[in-house]
Amino acid sequence: MSMHAPVPVGPPPRGGPPVLLVTRGLDAIGTGRQVELSAAALRAAGHDVVVAVTTAGGSVPGRLAAEGLAVHRLGRRPVLDAASGLRLAALVRRLGPSVVVAHGSSQATIAAAATLVAPRSRLVCHLGGPPHGLRTAAALRRAHLVIAPSADVATAARRLGVAATAIAEIPPAADVAAAAGLSRQDLAARLGLDTGTIWTLCVAPLVPASRLERLLWAIDQLGVVHRRLEHVLVGSGPLRTRLLHRARAQRLAERLRLVSHLDCLPDLLREVRLVWQSGEVACGGAILDGMAAGLPAVAVTSVAARQLVVDGETGRLVAAEPESEFPRRALNVIEDDALAARCGAAARARAAAAFPAARAAADLVTAIEALLRRAW
Numbered sequence: 001m002s003m004h005a006p007v008p009v010g011p012p013p014r015g016g017p018p019v020l021l022v023t024r025g026l027d028a029i030g031t032g033r034q035v036e037l038s039a040a041a042l043r044a045a046g047h048d049v050v051v052a053v054t055t056a057g058g059s060v061p062g063r064l065a066a067e068g069l070a071v072h073r074l075g076r077r078p079v080l081d082a083a084s085g086l087r088l089a090a091l092v093r094r095l096g097p098s099v100v101v102a103h104g105s106s107q108a109t110i111a112a113a114a115t116l117v118a119p120r121s122r123l124v125c126h127l128g129g130p131p132h133g134l135r136t137a138a139a140l141r142r143a144h145l146v147i148a149p150s151a152d153v154a155t156a157a158r159r160l161g162v163a164a165t166a167i168a169e170i171p172p173a174a175d176v177a178a179a180a181g182l183s184r185q186d187l188a189a190r191l192g193l194d195t196g197t198i199w200t201l202c203v204a205p206l207v208p209a210s211r212l213e214r215l216l217w218a219i220d221q222l223g224v225v226h227r228r229l230e231h232v233l234v235g236s237g238p239l240r241t242r243l244l245h246r247a248r249a250q251r252l253a254e255r256l257r258l259v260s261h262l263d264c265l266p267d268l269l270r271e272v273r274l275v276w277q278s279g280e281v282a283c284g285g286a287i288l289d290g291m292a293a294g295l296p297a298v299a300v301t302s303v304a305a306r307q308l309v310v311d312g313e314t315g316r317l318v319a320a321e322p323e324s325e326f327p328r329r330a331l332n333v334i335e336d337d338a339l340a341a342r343c344g345a346a347a348r349a350r351a352a353a354a355f356p357a358a359r360a361a362a363d364l365v366t367a368i369e370a371l372l373r374r375a376w
Helices: 031-044 060-066 082-095 105-117 134-142 151-159 184-191 212-225 240-249 265-269 287-292 303-308 325-335 337-354 357-373
Strands: 019-023 049-053 070-073 099-103 122-126 145-148 167-169 198-203 229-234 256-259 274-277 297-300 315-318
Touching: 019 031, 019 082, 019 105, 031 049, 031 060, 031 099, 031 357, 049 060, 049 082, 060 070, 082 105, 099 105, 099 357, 105 122, 105 134, 122 134, 122 357, 145 151, 145 357, 151 167, 151 303, 184 265, 198 265, 198 325, 212 229, 212 240, 212 325, 240 256, 265 287, 274 287, 274 325, 287 297, 287 303, 287 337, 297 303, 297 325, 315 325, 325 337
Parallel strands: 019 049, 019 099, 049 070, 099 122, 122 145, 145 167, 198 229, 198 274, 229 256, 274 297, 297 315
Antiparallel strands: none
16 A cells, blocks of 8 residues: 555445544654555545544644544644543544554553543554553553564563464555655755765654664764765654753764654655664664665664664664674765665565565454454
8 A cells, every 4th residue: 555646545434433543743754654554554445544643743644634534633742641641532432433553552552541431442552663561561451453563573562461362463564655856955955954965864762762872973983984974863752852962062963963853754765875773663763664765774683673674685784782883884885885776776675575565454454354343
C-alpha cells in the first residue's frame, strides 16, 4: 500500500463501529510512516478508520486528514499527559470502536486505560521496538493482539507475560512517502544548510534509549577529518535542552540542525548521503525509509538495526565499543561515492524483497479481521 499516490478509497465502509488508530504526533517516517500505511490498508479493506493523535506536532495527522480520514487531535503538548488520556477515554466511549490499534509502547499504555470504558472494543498494540517496563507489560497483557515487527520484539513481549497466541509477527513496510518536490536549494534555505556540503540524517526521540550522545561524539569526530559535512537530527523529547547545550559546548551548532518535527523529510531523504542511528529507536528511525529511498545506513547494533541492516552490504552495523567505530564507519560511506552507491542500491533491493508494503498491509488486515471474527 503506497502513499506515492493518494490513499486508496477502497470499498465503501462496511458499517458498524470504526477502527481507531492511536498515535503520537509524528512525521511521515519511521513509526509515523507505518501509521499512514496501516490507515491506508484498513481503509482499502473497507474499514471506517478514525485516528486519535495524543501529542502535538508532526505532519502525519495533517496528511491523513487531507486524505479524508477523521483525525482527532487530543494532545496539546509534545509529550503525553493526563489530559490526553482523559480525552482519549472520552473519544473511545463516544465512538465505541470495534478495534483500538495503539502504535508504540507509550500509546499502548494510554490506550489500555482508555479501553476500560469500552469493554467491547478489542485492543491491539502495534509495537515498533522491544517493550520495557511494568506499565507497558500490564498494557500488553490486557491486549487482545500484540503486533511485533520481528522475532526479537515478539520474544521481548513474551518475557513480559504476553501469551504467544496473542502475538502476530508482521515485519514493517518499506515504502517511502511521496515527496513534495522541494529542491536541494529549497531544503538548504529552510534548514539553514549549505548546498555544497554532504548531509546526513538521524530521526530519533530525544530520550536516553536513543543514545544520542554517541551521535554528537561521532559528529564531533567527523568534523576533525571532514569539514564539508552537515547533519540533521529530527526529534523531540526531554533531552532536547541537554543536547543543545552539549552541541554548543562541543562547537557543533554550525554543523548540526536539531528540529522537533520536519514535514519535508521525504524530500530530505533524497538529498542526504546516509541515515544513521546511535541507539534503540522504534522502526530504526529513518533506516527503513532510507532503504526504500536507496540510502545506506550506519547504525550502532540494536534490535531494529539488526533486522534492517545487512552489515557490509546495505550499510554498516557497529558495536557500541569502541566509540571510534561509529564515526569511522560513517566516514567510509561518506568519502567513498562508489561504496555509498553500492550500499544504497542493495538497501533499495532489500527493502523491496524483505519488507514489501503489500505483504505488510495484507498481514495487518488479516490479523485485525481474524480478531474481529473471534467470539468473546
